[in-house]
Amino acid sequence: MPPVLDADRAAAIQARLDAQARPPGSLGRLESLAVQIGQILRTEAPRLQEPTVLLCAGDHGLVAQGVSAWPSSVTTLMMQGILSGEATVSVLARQHGLNVQVVDCGVIDPLPEQPGLVLRRVGAGTADALLQPAMTPEQCRTAIRNGREQVASLPGNAILLGEMGIGNTSPASLLLARLAGLPIEQVVGPGAGLDAAGRQHKIQVLGQVLERHVQATEPLDALAALGGFEIATLAGAVLQAALENRVIVVDGFITSSAVLVAARLQPAVLERCVFSHVSAEPGHRLMLQAMQADPLLQFGMRLGEGSAAALVWPLLESACRALNEIAPLEKVMARGA
CATH class of the missing domain: 1.10.1610.10 (Nicotinate-nucleotide-dimethylbenzimidazole phosphoribosyltransferase (CobT), small domain)
Known part of the structure; x- marks a missing residue:
């Protein structure tokens, strides 16, 4: 590239x-x-023309190990809230005239077809990475290809990255630890509401996951072993958007993990990325440092969904x-x- x-x-x-x-x-x-x-x-x-919030959703088998404060069923509930225009990213996108496209990359409980929902399902949630690779190599390739194809189908010259998936701070933390060579205890945060004991349990589980997949050191191997359907789809989306010289507005910790993978494959993608903010999730600052990224905002946000990307969009228009x-x-x- x-x-x-x-x-x-x-x-x-x-x-x-x-x-x-x-x-x-x-x-x-x-x-x-x-x-x-x-x-x-x-x-x-x-x-800037016809921007789209590309919000990729997926569930994670690792949630079975108690690494999240919420059950996987909440992923589908939140997807419906976004599609109904009631979620945070929906409100901000409506305020700024942004199209929102929700991509089902592989949730456990799929929603019925409806406007704004795109089906790019690779499976009904990833496997439990503590027991086996989260994805097979073929599933990982399919998800990346789905992301590329989805971006290629979009109009305009800008995409804003968003995500939804209960438990997905775990694969993001795993990818950061593996690809940036950082200790897992430095990168793990509370996610969507874990207390101190829950965070310690999460650190223990993720440490065991890294030990199980110690040979998965190359970007695609790490993505398949440790990642998620939505993260792999976003990585493909980033690669395609960069190839087409679209402006890529990066949201928070999860979407940054997809960019990290893409950048390890094609370093020039970073030149096309505008990083919206630094999340309160502790690993995000370290992830940005690993990519030498300079975020626009430090608002203490840690929601995800694409909310910070939508929030900074007027700054790009003003520029x-x-x-x-x-x-x-x-x-x-x-x-x-």
Whole structure:
């Protein structure tokens, strides 16, 4: 995958910003965001078109080991809430004019067909990774291919990554520990509400999972052994979106784990990624550091769903509008001549 960072284009975009009727650099991070978006879209006048929140959902066999405060059935309930427009990401997406596409990558209790729901099921939840690989190699390849195909079918030039899956902070933690070489106790957090004892149990279980799959060190091997259907689908989505030079807005810990896998396969995907925030989930900061990513916000959020990606979307739009619509200083000064 070729890089999109282009020194000449970046300089040309920055020159346009510096020539505007305001002190150079006065928009701070908004300027560097405009430069990045322009490079991703390969134009000095970037415009974001038809963005979609791609929200991938899946269940996890590892939940049977008590690593989550909630049962897997909640995944399906939350998917329905998103499709009904009642969930957090639904509200934020509606506010900002974002399309939301919920992809069933493999939940245990599937929903009936309805508007906004896409069926890309690989199975009824992954296997219990403490007992066997979470996915077979073929399931992992299928999920990645599903993500690629789903992105290829979307209009526009931007996707926002979202996810839903009870227990999916566990595979995200496992992938971070394995691919970044970090101790599991450093990366494990409370997820969706574990207390201190629950977190210690989670650390113990995930440590055993890593020991069981000690040979799974390459990105795809680790993804199959430790990951989830929704994470693998998102990894495929990231690879395809990057190949098409779409802007990729990354949400939190889970979606970042998919980006981590994709980046280990194709490092240039990171040039196409805008990281929305750093989550309160402790592993997320370490994951961002592993990718040398600089998130836009630190709001203490840890919800997932794509909520932070939707929240920062207006910043991306503002960056493009500021670049394209603020008058040059020369034009303003000419009015007084």
